[in-house]
Amino acid sequence: MANVKRSPWLLHYDASSCNGCDIEVLASLTPVYDAERFGVVNTADPMQADILLVTGGVNAQSAEVVKQLYDQMARPKVVVAVGVCACTGGVFKDCYNINGGVDTVIPVDVYVPGCAARPESIIDGIVKAVAIFQERSDKHDKYVKEHGESARDTSDPDAAARDGNPADFFNALGKKPQEHTDHKEEK
Amino acid sequence: MRILMPILFLLLAPLAGGLLDGMDRKISARMQRRVGPPILQPFYDVQKLFAKQRIVVTNSQTFLMITYMVLIIFTGCMFYSGVDMLMCFFMLSTAGIFLYFSAVVTDSPYSYIGGQRELFQEMCCEPAVLLTALGFYILEGSFQTSDLIKADRSAILALPGFFVAFLFILTIKMRKSPFDESTSHHPHQELVKGVTTELGGSNLALFQITEWYENVLMLSVVALFILNKNPWSILCAVLVVLATYFLEILIDNTSARMKSQKMLQLSWAVTIAAAGVNLVILILVR
Numbered sequence: 001m002a003n004v005k006r007s008p009w010l011l012h013y014d015a016s017s018c019n020g021c022d023i024e025v026l027a028s029l030t031p032v033y034d035a036e037r038f039g040v041v042n043t044a045d046p047m048q049a050d051i052l053l054v055t056g057g058v059n060a061q062s063a064e065v066v067k068q069l070y071d072q073m074a075r076p077k078v079v080v081a082v083g084v085c086a087c088t089g090g091v092f093k094d095c096y097n098i099n100g101g102v103d104t105v106i107p108v109d110v111y112v113p114g115c116a117a118r119p120e121s122i123i124d125g126i127v128k129a130v131a132i133f134q135e136r137s138d139k140h141d142k143y144v145k146e147h148g149e150s151a152r153d154t155s156d157p158d159a160a161a162r163d164g165n166p167a168d169f170f171n172a173l174g175k176k177p178q179e180h181t182d183h184k185e186e187k
Numbered sequence: 188m189r190i191l192m193p194i195l196f197l198l199l200a201p202l203a204g205g206l207l208d209g210m211d212r213k214i215s216a217r218m219q220r221r222v223g224p225p226i227l228q229p230f231y232d233v234q235k236l237f238a239k240q241r242i243v244v245t246n247s248q249t250f251l252m253i254t255y256m257v258l259i260i261f262t263g264c265m266f267y268s269g270v271d272m273l274m275c276f277f278m279l280s281t282a283g284i285f286l287y288f289s290a291v292v293t294d295s296p297y298s299y300i301g302g303q304r305e306l307f308q309e310m311c312c313e314p315a316v317l318l319t320a321l322g323f324y325i326l327e328g329s330f331q332t333s334d335l336i337k338a339d340r341s342a343i344l345a346l347p348g349f350f351v352a353f354l355f356i357l358t359i360k361m362r363k364s365p366f367d368e369s370t371s372h373h374p375h376q377e378l379v380k381g382v383t384t385e386l387g388g389s390n391l392a393l394f395q396i397t398e399w400y401e402n403v404l405m406l407s408v409v410a411l412f413i414l415n416k417n418p419w420s421i422l423c424a425v426l427v428v429l430a431t432y433f434l435e436i437l438i439d440n441t442s443a444r445m446k447s448q449k450m451l452q453l454s455w456a457v458t459i460a461a462a463g464v465n466l467v468i469l470i471l472v473r
């Protein structure tokens with residue numbers, strides 16, 4: 001089984017954050033905290049990322065983007081919500097345009113609390129996410145082993161996380177909640 | 188020798204390239220007062236990329252990527268088997284075209300711009316690369332790398348200008364700052380990831396491995412400037428190559444990206460000033 005936990009690449013998206021959490025995410029890559037010693041790379045490309053870090057609550061404009069970024073990432077993938085806004089909506093929870101946390105759109109695996117989340121706890125969250133990433137990758141490898149190399153494209157180790165994913169937000173918007181397309185149409 | 192060296196290149200170049208890459212990241216981190224990733228990090232990255240789901244935007248992408256890789260490896264093997272150096276450089280440019288194609292078939296604007304700039308970089312490098320081959324020919328009367336390493340004296344003594352020009356374009360070839368026009372190694376830039384934007388999973392791994400091969404090949408050309416028939420020159424060449432690589436890392440860490448127009452002007456100016464003048468002197472002295 002491939003050892004993937006040494007190479008988690010992050011994709012950071014600001015859903016509607018006040019920038020407090022974003023600064024802290026970047027801080028965790030600076031000399032003081034240096035997340036790169038774990039092999040973390042802050043990539044800007046969803047196709048190359050393994051872990052999606054979302055800061056800020058989800059609103060009408062960012063919901064589609066968050067979902068699209070999630071769908072564009074190669075499996076296996078892990079989602080981390082950074083800051084209370086991303087976890088639940090935080091102080092903006094009752095605003096007219098905020099739906100709530102990231103988990104109203106995509107499944108979230110790790111919740112990092114704090115306003116703003118401390119770099120220490122962000123790194124902690126990443127380390128937790130890395131463990132989940134390894135677990136899913138093993139599942140993915142096992143599936144590929146059983147079903148042949150072509151199954152690398154079809155194996156979906158993240159499916160369990162998506163079960164029961166609320167789609168209220170899209171209902172509230174009067175839109176039909178879209179299926180998680182997850183590259184299917186590209187095949 | 189003709190068989191052994193290419194096989195050694197085939198097997199050892201990715202190891203050496205990966206280690207150099209790992210050292211690059213470690214030294215860069217130390218320069219920024221960070222701990223940095225382990226030296227073997229590039230290998231971990233490639234291993235992970237192979238384990239991930241394969242995503243392609245168009246099916247031809249994988250084919251083009253593999254062609255790019257095969258051509259680069261083939262060029263390296265040719266170089267090490269001691270054949271015509273000029274031929275190797277032509278092959279290298281051909282390989283670059285396939286990288287360009289793999290970027291533009293995707294329709295992504297980022298990867299399209301990256302592809303365009305890749306061609307542009309190629310254009311900046313080409314004069315210096317060809318002049319280098321010419322310099323060696325005038326000096327030794329041969330394009331064959333097998334003859335060049337048997338020279339009486341190190342070529343750098345007669346070709347210092349060519350060496351400077353080649354070092355200059357090495358930064359462009361390695362896609363390092365200030366000339367990381369076609370791919371950006373750092374996030375949140377206007378290019379996303381340039382030519383590699385639409386490469387994911389195993390395709391990106393192939394690109395990474397090809398880059399290692401290419402770096403080793405380019406550094407081998409640097410070594411060619413030092414090698415002569417004295418066996419001790421091999422040690423010398425290794426030291427010079429390591430020093431060159433360190434210089435590249437230093438430049439990478441201390442400079443911001445340059446405009447591509449400026450890159451063209453500068454690279455041609457340096458090529459003409461250093462290699463061109465050296466060439467004239469070489470012809471006159473002979």
Ligand code: SF4
Nearest residue numbers: 018020083085115116
């Ligand atoms: S959790 Fe606090 S710091 Fe972070 S985005 Fe929300 S309000 Fe800003």
